[in-house]
Amino acid sequence: MALTGMAIYKNLPKTNCKECGFPTCMAFAMQVASKQKALTDCPHLSDNAKTELSDASAPPMKLVSIGPAGNSEVKIGQETVMFRHEEKFHYPPALAVKIPSSMSDNDAIARIEQINKAKFTRAGQDMGVRLAAVEVDGPVDKAVTRVKTILEKSTVPLIIISNNAEVMSSAVKAIADKKPLIYKADETNAEQFIKIAAETKCPLAISADTTEKLADIANSAREKGVTDMVFSFDGKKTAHTIRNITTIRRAALKKNFRTMGFPVMVDISMDNAMKETALAATFSAKYAGIIIINGVDGSELLPILTTIQNIYTDPQVPNTVEAKLYEIGHVSQDSPVLFTTNFSLTYFCVEGEVERSKVPCYICVVDTEGLGVLNAYAGDKLSPEKVIKTLASQNVSEKVKHRKLIIPGLLPSFRAELEDTSEWKEVMIGPENASGIPVFLTQNWKK
Ligand code: SF4
Numbered sequence: 001m002a003l004t005g006m007a008i009y010k011n012l013p014k015t016n017c018k019e020c021g022f023p024t025c026m027a028f029a030m031q032v033a034s035k036q037k038a039l040t041d042c043p044h045l046s047d048n049a050k051t052e053l054s055d056a057s058a059p060p061m062k063l064v065s066i067g068p069a070g071n072s073e074v075k076i077g078q079e080t081v082m083f084r085h086e087e088k089f090h091y092p093p094a095l096a097v098k099i100p101s102s103m104s105d106n107d108a109i110a111r112i113e114q115i116n117k118a119k120f121t122r123a124g125q126d127m128g129v130r131l132a133a134v135e136v137d138g139p140v141d142k143a144v145t146r147v148k149t150i151l152e153k154s155t156v157p158l159i160i161i162s163n164n165a166e167v168m169s170s171a172v173k174a175i176a177d178k179k180p181l182i183y184k185a186d187e188t189n190a191e192q193f194i195k196i197a198a199e200t201k202c203p204l205a206i207s208a209d210t211t212e213k214l215a216d217i218a219n220s221a222r223e224k225g226v227t228d229m230v231f232s233f234d235g236k237k238t239a240h241t242i243r244n245i246t247t248i249r250r251a252a253l254k255k256n257f258r259t260m261g262f263p264v265m266v267d268i269s270m271d272n273a274m275k276e277t278a279l280a281a282t283f284s285a286k287y288a289g290i291i292i293i294n295g296v297d298g299s300e301l302l303p304i305l306t307t308i309q310n311i312y313t314d315p316q317v318p319n320t321v322e323a324k325l326y327e328i329g330h331v332s333q334d335s336p337v338l339f340t341t342n343f344s345l346t347y348f349c350v351e352g353e354v355e356r357s358k359v360p361c362y363i364c365v366v367d368t369e370g371l372g373v374l375n376a377y378a379g380d381k382l383s384p385e386k387v388i389k390t391l392a393s394q395n396v397s398e399k400v401k402h403r404k405l406i407i408p409g410l411l412p413s414f415r416a417e418l419e420d421t422s423e424w425k426e427v428m429i430g431p432e433n434a435s436g437i438p439v440f441l442t443q444n445w446k447k
Contacts, residue, residue, distance in 0.1 A: 003033060005026070005029045005030040005033040006029070008029040008039075009025060009026050009029035011045075011048075011049035011053050012025040012028065012045070013042070013044045013045070015044065017044065020037070020042045020043075025042075035080055035253070035256075036080050036087055038059045038063075038078060039058075059078045059261075060080070060253050060258075060261050061077045061079050061080075061253065061262065061263065062077050062078065062263070063076075064076055064229070064262065064263055064289070065179065065203070065228070066131065066157045066179060066180070066181045066203055067131075067156070067157025067179055067180075068157070068179055072156055073157065074130050074131055074156075075091055076091050076093070076094060076263040076265075076289030077262060078090055079249070079263075080253065081253070082250065084315055085315055088313075088315060088316065089311060089312050091289065092284075092309070092312040093289055093290060093291050094130035094289070094290050094291075095129050095131070095291055095293060095301070095304060095305070096129070096130070096131035096132065096133040096159055096292045097114075097115050097129050097131075097133065097294070098133045098161075098269045098292055098293070098294055099132055099133065099135065105146070108146065108150060109153055111132075112153045115129045115154070115156060116153070116154065116155045116156070118296055120298070120301070120302060122302075122305070122306060122348070123309070123319070123344050123345050123348045124321065124348055127305045127308070128305070129156065129296065129301065130156055130157075131156055131158070131159055132150065132158050133161055133269075133292050134146065134150050134158050134161065135161040136160060136161065136162050136168075136171055137164060138166075138167055140166060143162070143167045143171050144170050147174060147175055151175050151178060157178065157179065157180065157181075158178065158180040159181040159183050159205075159290075159292070160172055160180045160181070160182060161184075162183075163188075165189050165192035168192075168196055169196050173196075176201070180202055181204075181290075182203065182204045182205060183232065184205035184232045185197075185204055185205070186206070186207050186208060186217075187208060187209075187213060190206075190221075194220060194226055195224070197226045198221075198224045198225045198226050203228035203229065203230060204221060204226055204228070204230070205230045206218055206221065206229055206230070206232060207231070207232040211248060211251075211260075215259045215260065229262045230263050230264065230265050230289060230290065231245075231248060231260075231265070232264070232266070232267065233264060233266050233267075234266070235268035235279055235288075236270065241266060241283075242282070242286055245286065245287050245288070246286060246287070248260045249264075263289030263290075264288055265289055265290035265292070266279075266283045266288045266291055267292040268280060269293055269294040270294060271294065273295045273297065273300045276295055277295070277303050277304055280293060280304040280307075281304060281307040284307050285311055291304075318343070318370020318371070319343065319344040319370060320343065320344055320369075321342050321347045321365060323365045323367035324394060325362055325396060325399070326364075326365060328351060328354045328361050329354075329358070329359070329360030329361065330360050331361065331362055331399070332360065333400050333401040334400070334401070334402065335360050335361055335362055336359065336404070336406055336445050337361070337362045337399075337400060337404070338354070338437075339364040339405065340364075340366070341366055341368040341371060341372060341376050341382060342366065342367050342368055342369075342370060343368065343372045343375075344370075346373060346434075347363070350363060350437065351363065352434070353434045353435060353437035354437060354441075356437075356438050357441045357442065358438075359438075362396060362399060362400065364387075364390060364394055364396055365390075366386060366390045368382050373410045373411065374410055384421065384422075385417075385421075387407075387418065388418065388421065388422040388424075397423060402426075403425050403426060404424070404426040404427075404428060405424040405426070405427050405428070406429075406430045406440075407427055409429055409431045409433075409436070410432050414427070415427040
């Protein structure tokens, strides 16, 4: 039976330390009671309290880990809401790139090296391919060698794909300490695959034609001691799959139906990069924890990863960077000074273009409560007076010997007031878009 907020509160430390993100233990208890937060978000819970509360307050969707504990470990699940605006989505889907069994050993190694290198930084966050989906078939020795060779070269955890129980058993047991995902148990092989998962303690993917059959296999697996499962769907049957995974999520979150309380994954691997990209973006929004694709080219990965990044930001918290003076490159007393706002996307666009220009610069970031340039201006969060105060508080005039200031091209009206009321006597109107910064600096910056 679900616990009340008061029952949960009685077992909390009652120190109101705020480390869970809430102002009081009572506020946190109410969130746990309504399944909006997991009990594990309180780092000070005693072992007794954990035991007492764990069953009743367990999150409605299990957190499933793939790979050994550490930086590359993939965690999916433990979502608490149907819609992002209700709170936020917690664990971004992991992209998995397939390495087909038909590939030669050399090509398979080349593919895992591409996967390792598929890393990008956007808006200050690192992102990339997080899993390699290694398909193996017989004979057993060949499959084990393939899996071991790829694991040795890989910086990401593995999904092992096979329909053959004997091959799967040997391949998984060969690398069980690296906790690969077993892909996948279905009606034809459920008994054998459940046994492999139970023996190795590795997570198990399950698939079936209907959600009822899926629930049956999941219940059998639970009875045999398998605790970590992922429900798998053919993402190419898009409408059917979205309907099923939405049903599963609703059953887990709204009805607290434990059998359905596991994350889902989709396989959308195909030879059409455009379609794969569109489907990956679709399933990022609803509600995949893992997306298996074929493509490893940046032109496909970046749009997908950007979509995931945007969906998994917290809609209730402005995306900000610290309002301070940033030094880009080897700055000197002659370096240009620009200012911008603390909306992270704005800042990182400006920072990226300054880096691209190869002109070392100071960027003075003004606290606009996470708003971009025009919104901040319209909302009265950005004014010439505030810019002057920020420049003074960051001691910018002590860093450079000139008094030239480059302002965003969207705010030309700031120039007169800045020149009239501050020590920054030469205000230069920069480009309207960050992409114009390299040309602007090259053409206009003279020490
Ligand atoms: Fe209370 Fe734990 Fe939250 Fe601290 S982290 S306020 S002890 S619930």
